[in-house]
Amino acid sequence: QGLLAGLIQPLAMITIFQVFPLNRRGQAMGIYGLGVVLGPAIAPAIGGVLVDTLSWRAVFLVVLPACVIGMAMAWRYLPGKDRQLAAIRLDRAGVLLLAMGITAVLWGLANGHRRGWGDPLLLVTLPGGIVSLVLFAFWQRRNPQPLMDLRVFRYPGFTGSFLMSMVIGAGVFASTYVTPLYFQQVLGESAASAGLMLMPAGLAMAFTFPVAGHLTDRFSETRIMMAGLVLFVLNMVLMAGATLTTSAVWLVWWTLLGRVGLGLMMPPSSTGALGLLPPALIPQGSGIFNFARQIGGALGVNLCALCIQFFSDRFGQTDPAASLAQAFEYGFDRAFWLLLIVFLLALWPLHAMRRGLIRKLL
Known part of the structure; x- marks a missing residue:
């Protein structure tokens, strides 16, 4: 959805x-x-x-x-696809890193109070999510067809x-x-x-x-x-x-x-x-x-x-x-x-x- x-x-x-x-x-x-x-x-x-x-x-x-x-x-x-535009490949690695990072960070924030901030799973999930997002940013700068073109910034x-x-x-x-x-x-x-x-x-x-x-x-x-x-x-x-x-x-x-x-x-x-x-x-x-x-x-x-x-x-x-x-x-x-x-x-x-x-x- x-x-x-x-x-x-x-x-x-x-x-x-x-x-x-x-x-x-x-x-x-x-x-x-x-x-x-x-x-x-x-x-x-x-x-x-x-x-x-x-x-x-x-x-x-x-x-x-x-x-x-x-x-x-x-x-x-709505208009259909413009056949004259070059095909763009989906950045699968970018999708995976972004999805992992966001899911881990949001899950960690949502469950921190219930599970306790010292829970071993949270101590792995939250830092892991942040690392995934950092790797995503680095990958977007190197990929010629990025999921998010960081040049806008x-x-x-x-x-x-x-x-x-x-x-x-x-x-x-x-x-x-x-x-x-x-x-x-x-x-x-x-x-x-x-x-x-x-x-x-x-x-x-x-x-x-x-x-x-x-x-x-x-x-x-x-x-x-x-x-x-x-x-x-x-x-x-x-x-x-x-x-x-x-x-x-x-x-x-x-x-x-x-x-x-x-x-x-x-x-x-x-x-x-x-x-x-x-x-x-x-x-x-x-x-x-x-x-x-x-x-x-x-x-x-x-x-x-x-x-x-x-x-x-x-x-x-x-x-x-x-x-x-x-x-x-x-x-x-x-x-x-x-x-x-x-x-x-x-x-x-x-x-x-x-x-x-x-x-x-x-």
Whole structure:
């Protein structure tokens, strides 16, 4: 599922850059993004109802009609293979090293608290994953047809764009993971109720995308991203300061605020990153940019889950009389602070991206 979904996003961005002129790419990216996030906006509510009324297995069936329609439209409208392009061989060694490295690191982070950081398997897995990623980087520099063309990082600002993509991915996926769990484990809401509480925020994010894309064609990408960053940081501050007595209505509004912030950041981050590269490197840049977002999302979810588990357990040990909801609230507050710190640190890569875009204009 992840393998095939991972093929779609970079190809969609490449198609947009090939079809639309420079002054329309932001708008096109915004409309594309509307489709990307509209599903996650309504899916939690539908999924919650299916879980409560049928079974958790039913959530895997709801995507099938959309997949069939998507395949039919792709067959009708998308262009086929360009026969004039030279065939490119798949970098199998690169795929193997990257898969081993990412799997080992993410598995180690996810299981460290449960197994204990001194577990012999973890002491082998985590360093082994890091070594695999280092070997992958060296191999990409030597391979004439690399899986990831690292030359994109030579262009000023692209490293900042890469890091910003990781941060945005962490914000999107981690907040999507943490917020509904907060509603269920701290407020005691059902899965269906938690999904419905998230729907306004998801819809707000979806309809922010076209607006952000429209603004990207008229204003600096980094200014729009800064506005989104401020909104998301404010959302994390408010969520971290919430208590068991905070009204659910306020929590819904605060979540909506953060989703609007993420919606403002995503289209300009994409157009800005690929705008830093020459046309020949846009396909590679698109793949690397989307890779950064997915990796950031995976790391964000793992680190937030680890943070919630660690601090909830610690609170329960220091205050045995505390309720389970109080312990969970303590853990969730620390996860919100973690995301807050990550987004504040993103000011540096955002500045680097801004300098690269200014240099490209000059």
